[in-house]
Amino acid sequence: LESRPGVDRSHLPAPTLYPVGFAVGVACLLVGLIVSWPAVAVGGAIALFFGFLWVRDLSSGMSRAEPPPPPEAAPAAGAAVPVDAESTFSERFPRNKFLEGATLGLGAVIGGVVTVPPVALLVASAFEGQKFQDIDLGPLSDFPSGKFVITTFVEDPKQGEVSRRTAYIRYNGPLSGKPSFTILSNRCAHLGCPVQPNGPVDEKPSRLITDKAGIELLKLTPAQPAGFGCPCHGGQYDTEGNRTAGPPVRGLDRYEYSIKNGRLILGSAYSVDYVKGTGKDARIKKYPLFPPGQHVAGPEFWLWPIPEIRA
Amino acid sequence: VPKSARRKQIEGMVLYPLDWLEERSGLVGATKYFLFRKVPGDTGWAHTLGSATLTAFLVQAITGVILAMFYKPSPDEAYSSIQHITNDVDFGWLVRGMHRWGASVFIILLFFHMARVFLYGAYKYPRELNWIVGVFLLILGMFEGFTGYLLPYDQTAYWATVVGMNITANGPFVGTLLQQIMQGGPAIGPDTLARFYSLHMLVAPGAIFALIGLHLYLVIRLGVSSPPWSKEAAGAEHIEPEPSGPARAGLVSPTTRGRPTP
Numbered sequence: 001l002e003s004r005p006g007v008d009r010s011h012l013p014a015p016t017l018y019p020v021g022f023a024v025g026v027a028c029l030l031v032g033l034i035v036s037w038p039a040v041a042v043g044g045a046i047a048l049f050f051g052f053l054w055v056r057d058l059s060s061g062m063s064r065a066e067p068p069p070p071p072e073a074a075p076a077a078g079a080a081v082p083v084d085a086e087s088t089f090s091e092r093f094p095r096n097k098f099l100e101g102a103t104l105g106l107g108a109v110i111g112g113v114v115t116v117p118p119v120a121l122l123v124a125s126a127f128e129g130q131k132f133q134d135i136d137l138g139p140l141s142d143f144p145s146g147k148f149v150i151t152t153f154v155e156d157p158k159q160g161e162v163s164r165r166t167a168y169i170r171y172n173g174p175l176s177g178k179p180s181f182t183i184l185s186n187r188c189a190h191l192g193c194p195v196q197p198n199g200p201v202d203e204k205p206s207r208l209i210t211d212k213a214g215i216e217l218l219k220l221t222p223a224q225p226a227g228f229g230c231p232c233h234g235g236q237y238d239t240e241g242n243r244t245a246g247p248p249v250r251g252l253d254r255y256e257y258s259i260k261n262g263r264l265i266l267g268s269a270y271s272v273d274y275v276k277g278t279g280k281d282a283r284i285k286k287y288p289l290f291p292p293g294q295h296v297a298g299p300e301f302w303l304w305p306i307p308e309i310r311a
Numbered sequence: 312v313p314k315s316a317r318r319k320q321i322e323g324m325v326l327y328p329l330d331w332l333e334e335r336s337g338l339v340g341a342t343k344y345f346l347f348r349k350v351p352g353d354t355g356w357a358h359t360l361g362s363a364t365l366t367a368f369l370v371q372a373i374t375g376v377i378l379a380m381f382y383k384p385s386p387d388e389a390y391s392s393i394q395h396i397t398n399d400v401d402f403g404w405l406v407r408g409m410h411r412w413g414a415s416v417f418i419i420l421l422f423f424h425m426a427r428v429f430l431y432g433a434y435k436y437p438r439e440l441n442w443i444v445g446v447f448l449l450i451l452g453m454f455e456g457f458t459g460y461l462l463p464y465d466q467t468a469y470w471a472t473v474v475g476m477n478i479t480a481n482g483p484f485v486g487t488l489l490q491q492i493m494q495g496g497p498a499i500g501p502d503t504l505a506r507f508y509s510l511h512m513l514v515a516p517g518a519i520f521a522l523i524g525l526h527l528y529l530v531i532r533l534g535v536s537s538p539p540w541s542k543e544a545a546g547a548e549h550i551e552p553e554p555s556g557p558a559r560a561g562l563v564s565p566t567t568r569g570r571p572t573p
Contacts, residue, residue, distance in 0.1 A: 122492065125502070159500055293477055304486065306484075308497040
């Protein structure tokens, strides 16, 4: 080995293109934030990749800059030095270590490539679809003032019978020129059983709309409940949906509504804690729709921070 | 007693395939090692509860496979396909009944087996890991019960699952996510049934089979524990291992197995 000038001197890392790649990745990520989410992922991946290479490049330069450990004692013969250098080289980067790492790394990559899509399918499908759709519940004249109407409807006809829902709807009379409604979900705030009206229910529906196959799309049945009760575990509610007894942790969920061309349109559902006041004078604090059994307010709320997700 | 030539001929006919198999795979020896283990002398009927639970699970697996040939996991057809199994198919009522009642039998035996292990102190060193595996088997067994309950898709099934999934949603912090991932959306929808069906007949049984394998491996490795009142207390009497002989010895002649005579 001949000593050449400059070889043993520590020097700055050579200029690389990695910072440029990193910058491109960051730029792609920022553009993606405005344009589309996949671009964010691609940009993030590029930035991570080049950032890693950059950091590795820098750190390897630093470790090279460190002075080599002093040679042991005195090298007796000149021939001993290259042998020694060779053995340290082979120990630092042996072939079997490389093959082992390559096998494990490739295996991990292949495993990830085949595992991620099925798991993504399993998880992602749970958070898309089942959106609330506006549902036409018929003319306002179907809802007499101050009386509850048991309204059974199909939320999404494509989903079929499992999307049949029931709401208890009461017309409260006009409020500052607009019709006011109280629309309670029949989903018990304990564990989701269907609450029933405590009181007489008319034998015949006041309106029944069926499709060609005879499946009921909309059924309105007047009732005179003094409150609502759940058959599963005995939760009781008053006519504003506030809990009066039993295990529920909050009041009955409610539905948004709107009026279009003199018809009542049902919107999305939301959760309430406790409704003060009654009828059109009720003061309602709306919360996102949470699954039954979860507190939406009060000291227990921090245990259940995530509402239902309907992307 | 000298064996007649005829008897020797028959034994040879029976043993030739076994010898052939043993020579090439060692499976006969392995089966013998598994079945003809030494157990403490004062084991009793209570020690058969584990095997009984395993049998109940195998009954569930077999009847479930047959039922899956007739069941249709779609909201429109699930209930009617179950009616078809029960009312129209020969022996359908019987196989469905075996699966339905066998589910309860499996869980009950599981708990009896667990009670035996607990009361006999058989979970103690060095068998703690087998208790832990058993706990996972219990959880998976109850998971099978929960997912299977939805499959008839009648009112009971639907509302029981609504309540069960909402109990899941009440797990702190991630409950809502767990519920949505398991039922495939914020509410039970058309995909939920197929999801539960897949979990019920593929995921959970596969996991149970794997864990039963581990459970039995540990039983064989560690041996069966003596009852607490055993006079043959652990370590008091050392039983010599059976001298190794031809692999087929124990299969045909019972003379060399069992406890050694003093």
